[in-house]
Amino acid sequence: MSPAVRISATGFALIAVCYGFARFAFGLFLPQVDADLGLGPTLSGVISGGAFASYCVAIIGSAVLTERLGARAVATGAALIAALGMAGIALAPTPLFLAAAVIFAGASTGLASPPMAAAVAAAVSPVRQDLVNTTINAGTSAGVALSGPIAFLLAGHWRTAFAFLAVLALIVAVSVARSLPPSRADTIPKGLPPFNASIRRLIAASFLMGAASTAVWSFGGQLVSINLDWGPEKIGGLWVCMGLGGIAGAGAGGLVARFGLNTTHGIFLVLMAVGILVIATVQATPVLVLTAGAVFGGAYVMLTGVYLIWGVRALPDRPATGLMVGFLTIAIGQTAGAPVFGMVLGQLGPSTAGAVFATLALIGGVFRTRRLSVDAAEIRCPRPHGQKV
DSSP states (O other): OOHHHHHHHHHHHHHIIIIIIIITHHHHHHHHHHHHHOOHHHHHHHHHHHHHHHHHHHHHHHHHHHHHHOHHHHHHHHHHHHHHHHHHHHHOOSHHHHHHHHHHHHHHHHHHHHHHHHHHHHHSOHHHHHHHHHHHHTHHHHHHHHHHHHHHHTTTOHHHHHHHHHHHHHHHHHHHHHHSOOOOOTTSOOSOOOOOHHHHHHHHHHHHHHHHHHHHHTTHHHHHHHHHOOOHHHHHHHHHHHHHHHGGGGGHHHHHHHHOHHHHHHHHHHHHHHHHHHHHOTTOOHHHHHHHHHHHHHHHHHHHHHHHHHHHHHSTTOHHHHHHHHHHHHHHHHHHHHHHHHHHHHHHOHHHHHHHHHHHHHHGGGOOOSGGGSOHHHHHSOOOTTOOO
16 A cells, blocks of 8 residues: 555544544533533533633644654644543543533544644655545545434434444554654744735634634534424434535645635635535525535535645745644634534524624635745655756
8 A cells, every 4th residue: 555545544534533533512401411411501611612622732742742742642642632532531421521521522623634644744755745635634524424324323322422422433543553654853943933915924824714614513403493393303404514515625636736825715715605504594494404515525524625735835944833823823724713602502593603704704805925825746846956946
């Protein structure tokens, strides 16, 4: 098996477990958890925001540790933390214990992505790196899609579901430890990344997208429960549609290569906004909601792929840190957005909350970049001084 295929498969599974299960599955099971433990919308938003906050801390630590310890150790640790966190969710006797477990599980997502970017940079040829990176990134959607059938089969048994997901995470940890290269690079520059114009625009765009996305990732189950009186089985169907739509995010690298970052970015922000509006509106039909879920899932994963490419191209000599900048800012946006959406939902209702957060997604399209629309190979292999582009 070639390094590109091996790393793609291993990274895809790791991201599926950490993002699709340990992070986003909580929104799927939220109505059941709320019914058992009496969380309420405000506390639910605080718990979701706490998971995003732990992600923020973890992804910074992951970028630093990856540059010092290597990809294999950090990625294996991410899978183990996902397993322990989900086991804690399964055993949670009180809202406080649950909050701690959700926050701990959320840290696994922050740990997972930077080492994969470093592994790709170390072992995959430059011409295939964008494709491999975005394929790995699409693992989120596979995890989300799989969590839907699990919720359907274990309807009303959210503790059993999280226990099963914890076992899957342990299996992935073994695979990661056996498959990934160490990819330690002592010559990688250390310290803070340069705060140039490209990085500033990336931060602004990814913050707004992250904040907007919490409308569905944290409260999608709650919204359709309120608007359509859906139970766990139908909510699981929405998650399947979001996951299946998101698998298309593996093509982000190809779309960026063909149309450029700006065009790809703008189109999928619009699609994300449409998905949020439809899922949140009280007039939506079940068919429209499921379709909107697929649109939202595809747009979200495409956009994370865009920000991944943007960050890695902005810092080609520090891929783990370049990815960290965009993904950290998405999570900061989600940390801020989740409790705010919970409050707006409680005060103004689902349709107004959805409209406000869809608008945040559209505003993110204002931030564009010219420099990073250049082909990735030209950035990694610059022409000799004086040669015309």
